[in-house]
Amino acid sequence: MPVDFTAIDFETANSHPSSACSVGLVRVRDGAVVERANWLIRPPASHAEFQPFNVRIHGITPAMVENEREWGEQLQELGAFIGGDIAVAHNAGFDMGVIRGACAETVTPIPRLRYLCSVQVSRKTYELPSHRLPLAAEAAGFGEFSHHDALADAEACAAIVIDASRRHGASDVPALAKLIGLRIQQLKAIPLKL
Template sequence: MDVVVFDLETTGLSPEKDAVVEIGAVRIVNGRVDESLRYETLVKPTNAAGDVIRIPWYTERIHGISDEMVQHAPTIGEVLPEFLEFVNGSAVVAHNIGFDGGFMRANAARLGLAWNPAAEFCTVQLSRRAFPKERAHNLTVLAERLGLNFAPGGRHRSFGDVQVTAQAYVRLMELLQDAVK
């Protein structure tokens, strides 16, 4: 199945109170990651009223995205229709789909758009199935477990996380299919 793997960086953890500051995505076609089919943009963070909000220092420390970096970026109102067109009703994958999907649903609802992918898959849940005796399933640990590496400066940036999540998804699906045989 062809899927879109995506990742968001945000100002915090609440889809209702916080904002998206970066979206990265890549398409998997016929079981292969196709980085020529990618979507990547910074996003100027805005609240529900459309007012620009600042990126808190503690989230900037995680993803490295500053207010200056997003100063001239498009808003979620400009970006989300483009991203939905990129997804085009495909199934989507994220590492912790509840988080990323929650932000997409909340923003789409605010903008009068529909977040309706064909299906949603979570690499955290797939990792738990593939490695049931392991306790940790965060992206860093999963990457190590599968022998995957982040590009320099790629961890906690949307496209860097997407590259590893996409590779992890392909490998996890292979592992789980082999386990069923």
């Protein structure tokens, strides 16, 4: 099996995980980026406040998302892009928490995803003082990028896993995880509160 996966990154309006306001997706086939997608998301009304801290980080404002699709309206497209791939995210707990939180808040079924955290991959691959995305991406040979732009962050994440697979001689993402002592995690559906 080749090194195929989809890297994903979310930006949020505030500290609540359901407040996704942007997503970036990068499809990798045979260890190379073959497709990119990104779009804005209107957070649910209950968590739609844009905190100044978050706006300073990613530059997305309430006006930019007011006419965008809400979580439930874009989830099918997000799932279709990922397909059966393993999803990879830098600090995957955050990004999978966004999916869980947004699905719970909008009473939308949680997609069953397998995922791997590129922070953990970085820790097993590079000797760095910090495994923050810019440093890990630089170690992977990925040049400067617009950190906190969801698409740019997803591309940087993809570069880390591509480089780690090459360095460790992994034929695919499950083999990479096994070689470096990690497990592919599973995002599981939870019962909806109706």
